[in-house]
Amino acid sequence: MGDGTVTMLCVDNLSFGYAHRSPDRPQTLQDVQLEVASGGFWGIVGPNGSGKTTLLNLVTGQLHPTGGRVLLKGRPIGEYPLDELARLAAVVPQNLDIRFPFTCLDIVLMGRIPHKSRLAGYSDQDLEQAHQAMEWTETLNFAGRLITELSGGERQRVIFAKALAQQPEILFLDEAFSNMDVYYSIRCLDLLGRLCRERRLTVVSIMHDLNLTSAFCSDVAVLQAGQLVSAGPAAAILTPERIRDVFRIHVVRAGERGLAILPEC
Amino acid sequence: MNAFERQSRNLGELLRSQRRTVVVAGWSLLAVAVLLTVLAITFGRAEISVADVFSVVSGKLSGDSSLYDAMNPAKPAIIWDVRLPRILCALVVGGGLAVAGVVFQALLMNPLADSYTMGVSTGAAFGASVAIYLNIFAAGNLPVTLFAFAGAVLTLVVVVAIARVGGYVSSANLVIAGIIVSSILTAAITMVKSLAGEQVSAIVAWLIGSLAAKTWEHFLYGLPLVLVACLVCYYYAEDLNVLSLGDREARHLGIDGGRLRKILLAAGALITAVCVAIGGIIGFVGLIVPHMLRMLVGSDNKALIPLCGLSGGVLLLAADTFARSVMNVEIPVGVLTTLLGGPFFVYIFRMRNKSLQ
Numbered sequence: 001m002g003d004g005t006v007t008m009l010c011v012d013n014l015s016f017g018y019a020h021r022s023p024d025r026p027q028t029l030q031d032v033q034l035e036v037a038s039g040g041f042w043g044i045v046g047p048n049g050s051g052k053t054t055l056l057n058l059v060t061g062q063l064h065p066t067g068g069r070v071l072l073k074g075r076p077i078g079e080y081p082l083d084e085l086a087r088l089a090a091v092v093p094q095n096l097d098i099r100f101p102f103t104c105l106d107i108v109l110m111g112r113i114p115h116k117s118r119l120a121g122y123s124d125q126d127l128e129q130a131h132q133a134m135e136w137t138e139t140l141n142f143a144g145r146l147i148t149e150l151s152g153g154e155r156q157r158v159i160f161a162k163a164l165a166q167q168p169e170i171l172f173l174d175e176a177f178s179n180m181d182v183y184y185s186i187r188c189l190d191l192l193g194r195l196c197r198e199r200r201l202t203v204v205s206i207m208h209d210l211n212l213t214s215a216f217c218s219d220v221a222v223l224q225a226g227q228l229v230s231a232g233p234a235a236a237i238l239t240p241e242r243i244r245d246v247f248r249i250h251v252v253r254a255g256e257r258g259l260a261i262l263p264e265c
Numbered sequence: 266m267n268a269f270e271r272q273s274r275n276l277g278e279l280l281r282s283q284r285r286t287v288v289v290a291g292w293s294l295l296a297v298a299v300l301l302t303v304l305a306i307t308f309g310r311a312e313i314s315v316a317d318v319f320s321v322v323s324g325k326l327s328g329d330s331s332l333y334d335a336m337n338p339a340k341p342a343i344i345w346d347v348r349l350p351r352i353l354c355a356l357v358v359g360g361g362l363a364v365a366g367v368v369f370q371a372l373l374m375n376p377l378a379d380s381y382t383m384g385v386s387t388g389a390a391f392g393a394s395v396a397i398y399l400n401i402f403a404a405g406n407l408p409v410t411l412f413a414f415a416g417a418v419l420t421l422v423v424v425v426a427i428a429r430v431g432g433y434v435s436s437a438n439l440v441i442a443g444i445i446v447s448s449i450l451t452a453a454i455t456m457v458k459s460l461a462g463e464q465v466s467a468i469v470a471w472l473i474g475s476l477a478a479k480t481w482e483h484f485l486y487g488l489p490l491v492l493v494a495c496l497v498c499y500y501y502a503e504d505l506n507v508l509s510l511g512d513r514e515a516r517h518l519g520i521d522g523g524r525l526r527k528i529l530l531a532a533g534a535l536i537t538a539v540c541v542a543i544g545g546i547i548g549f550v551g552l553i554v555p556h557m558l559r560m561l562v563g564s565d566n567k568a569l570i571p572l573c574g575l576s577g578g579v580l581l582l583a584a585d586t587f588a589r590s591v592m593n594v595e596i597p598v599g600v601l602t603t604l605l606g607g608p609f610f611v612y613i614f615r616m617r618n619k620s621l622q
Contacts, residue, residue, distance in 0.1 A: 062513060086519030093513065099376055100509050100564035105279055110507055114519040118503065122280065131276050144279050146563070166518070 008073060008170050008202040009036040009059060015067035016054055028054045031068070032228045034221055038169070039200045041193055043213040043234070046223030047247060052206045053174060055223065059204070060091050060172050072170070086114035090168035092176040094206075096159050101146040104158045108134055108143075111165030133164035136191050138184075152179035160188060173205035185209075189216040210251065211259045214238045222246055287568040290561065294575035298356065301582055306348045308590040313344060321345055346480075354479040354487065355585045355598075356578035358544040361491040363577025365536040366551025367558075367569050368498050368529055371509040373436040376559075379551035380537040382440055383530075384424050384447035385417050389541035391450045392416020394457045394468050401464045409471070410486075410542040417538035420446055421530060435512070474545035474599015476585050483543050490539045494532040495574055501525060502567035509564070547599040549606025550577055556613055 011034040018028065029051045036042055044052050057063040059070050061077045070077045072088065080088070090111070098107070111133070112126040122130075134140045137157045147155060156179050163171060171192070177185040193216050195201040207213040213220060214234055221231040224246050230237050238259065240251050254260040306318045317336065321344040324332030333341045366379040373382065380386045396412035399405050424446050428438035454472070458465050498505070504525050508515045512522035540547070554577045555569060562568050581598070584605070588596040 060517070062516065082516065082521055083519035086517060089517075091513075091517045096510060096514065098510055099374055100371070101559055102506070102564045103279075103283065105276060105283075106506070106563065106565055109280075110510075110518060113503060113507060119500065124277070127277050127280070134276075140276075143276060 005037040005039065006073075007035055007071075008038040008040070009034075009204065010071040010074070011035070011055075011059060011068070012071060013068035014055075014058060014065050014070065016051075016058055016063060016065050029058070029065075029226045032223075034228065034231055036170075036202060036204060036219075038202050039196050041196045041203045041205075041216065041218045043205055043207040043217035043220045044223065045207050045210060045213055045220060045238075046229075049225075050223040051226040052223055054226075056091075056172055056174055056204070056206055060089065061085065083114055086166065088168060089170045089172065090163040090166040092156075092160055092163045092171070092173045094174040094176065094178060096155075098147050098155070101148045104134075104139060104142040104145055104147055104150070105130070107147050107158055108139075108161045108165050111162040114166060129167060130161075130165045133161040136164060137161040137188065153181060153184060156180055157184060157188070168201070170202040170204065173203065175206050175208055178208065185212065192216070210238065210243060210247070211261070214259050215257045283563065283565075283568075287562050287565075287572065290572055291575065294572065294579060298575060298579050298582070301579060301586075302352055302356070305352050305582060305586040306344055308586050309343075309348065310590075311339070311343050313340060318344060322349070350481045350484050351476050351479045351585070352582060353484045354543055355476050355582040357484065357487045357491050358476070358540045358547065359550055359581025360574040360578035361487075361495070361536045361540045362547060362550040362581070363554035363573035364491075364495050364498060364570055365533045365540070366577075367555040367566065367573045368505065368533045369551070370555055371505045371566055372526055372529055372533070373440055374509055374511065375436065375440060376556065377552070378440065380533065381447070381548070381551075382443050383533075384420050384443040384450065385534050385537045386541055386546065387447045387450045387454070388420025389413040389417040389538045390472055390546055391454050391457075392419075393471060393542065393545075394454050397468050397471055398457050398461055401461065401467060410539075413542035414535075414538040417534050417541065420450065421534045425527075425530065471545050473597045474547040474602075475595075475597040476544050476581075477589070477595060479543065487539050487543050491536050494535045494539075495570065497532045498529060499567070499570045501529060502565075502570055505529065505566045506564070509566075545599055547581065548603040549610060550581055550602055553606050553610055553613070554580060556610075 011032055014029060014032040016029040032055060044055065046052050054063065058065050059077070061070070064078070072080065077085070108130045109122055109126065112122060112129060116122065116126060131140070134143060137160050139154070139157050139161050142150060142154065142158060147158060150158065156176060160176055177188055180188065189212060192201070192203050192205070196203055196218070205217075207217065217234045219232060220234045220237040222229040222237060222242065229246060230242065235257070240253065243249065243251050250262040250264060251259045252262065303315060303318055307313045307315055317340055320332045321341045324330055325345050362380070369380055369383055370376050370378050375382070390413070392412040392415050393409050396407045396409045400407055424439065424442045427442035427445065428435070430438060458468055461468055504515070504520050507518050507520055508522055508525055515522040515525070554573050558569055558572050558576060562572065581602070584601050585598045588598045588601045
């Protein structure tokens with residue numbers, strides 16, 4: 001691309017199917033083609049079972065594709081050593097079950113592990129990054145508290161802070177705001193938007209709320225039954241017509257970037 | 266100073282205060298361990314004073330026998346050849362069991378796991394029972410320790426093989442496989458016992474878990490093995506923190522969970538095998554010590570591993586000293602730790618569940 005943007009993530013003809021495939025269990029993902037420019041804020045939307053999480057697991061290297069490939073900064077994701085990959089990409093899972101009483105500071109500082117050598121202590125820079133991430137996510141007050149004592153939404157913010165402390169160039173999120181209240185969901189999405197614009201962070205996030213997707217994402221990819229239905233700038237993709245086709249609900253435009261969901265199906 | 270600097274300093278301060286708790290706890294435990302060692306030598310049927318302990322130990326260490334020549338010759342023998350090796354073995358076995366416990370818990374993502382959950386202890390006990398049985402009936406002279414170790418390692422290999430699905434070993438599978446293999450081995454031990462007929466007492470006495478009649482030999486081969494395995498665990502402590510959040514998290518933070526799990530399982534199995542070979546079945550140390558320490562210093566394994574080593578040793582030494590000196594008959598320490606540790610664990614467990622509500 002000539003306009004100064006670089007391709008951060010390239011999903012090239014990606015397919016995935018589980019080993020025991022049958023006619024009633026078709027391939028979970030088919031020939032997905034997607035190009036994510038650096039600084040983009042992509043939302044992945046689609047009904048249940050459309051392959052969103054499978055796609056995310058493939059692009060983060062958690063699953064291996066049965067066809068096609070994933071390029072991160074032009075290099076196949078499988079060719080990255082794990083520690084180098086961890087300095088480039090961070091992942092915020094939907095639910096992270098933490099059974100041991102770590103303090104929140106312990107958890108956020110784990111995000112610095114890819115940047116330090118084993119047995120070395122945390123440097124001032126590590127602490128600064130942790131502080132920055134906790135300030136952004138408004139979790140500084142929890143720093144000394146045990147993660148096991150927090151509510152689901154608070155815990156998600158701490159995990160989110162850990163991923164930000166990792167200082168990735170690309171951040172993947174799997175409905176990472178599902179337990180947060182609306183206020184914090186919006187605060188976090190707004191933060192991500194700012195980081196994309198100001199620091200060229202690239203974000204790829206699975207989204208449930210179409211209204212928030214439309215309001216905050218720069219681009220949207222719509223999945224349906226394992227296939228990429230459409231992808232492009234959010235305003236052009238999330239039209240009431242397409243939403244009705246894919247999600248079987250009625251919406252109307254509300255304001256400049258918002259959507260309002262109507263009660264009837 | 267602007268707000269940013271102040272807050273950043275606060276995080277550093279918080280981190281330092283977490284460290285400080287750990288360092289203070291570490292030095293206190295070390296002091297308690299030394300004090301308890303000296304006191305434990307004086308406990309028992311033979312009258313021995315603290316001064317006797319110092320002259321014999323310093324005399325033996327410096328090779329200057331004039332320091333204890335004036336004593337009744339039985340005293341140096343009791344201090345140096347009977348009580349001291351037993352005490353040192355208690356420290357090594359207790360510390361080892363606690364470190365193995367904390368490592369297995371983090372690896373299996375289960376705060377209620379230990380080397381018994383993995384079947385490793387039962388495997389070691391089975392190997393030892395077979396050796397004792399063969400020694401009785403085939404009049405052999407097989408090394409019980411080596412058999413215990415082989416039993417532990419073989420069990421670990423089998424458990425991991427059962428748990429492996431598509432080249433991947435998950436923690437849930439490990440727990441299930443450990444329980445299956447453990448119950449089979451328990452039945453096998455019972456069979457060996459019944460085959461032994463009237464000679465069963467030799468096996469029972471060994472399985473029951475006791476530190477009686479431990480010699481310098483036990484300590485001198487146990488210490489380096491346990492110490493090296495503990496150092497390996499300490500080296501990977503931070504990676505272990507991440508792995509205790511799951512393989513996926515570990516991967517995203519640049520850590521190969523499969524490889525790390527293999528290394529740490531092997532280290533944990535080695536510690537367990539040595540401990541079971543020296544002391545037989547001693548339950549609950551590996552479960553309770555990490556639990557109590559987590560309440561005190563949190564879950565950072567970099568702090569937990571050394572602290573577990575110290576407090577596990579102190580706890581088992583205290584239990585063993587109590588077991589051998591309080592009543593006329595010696596209580597096997599394995600029985601004592603389970604009798605006291607079991608109910609105490611129920612208490613912790615209930616408290617924890619209450620605080621979750």
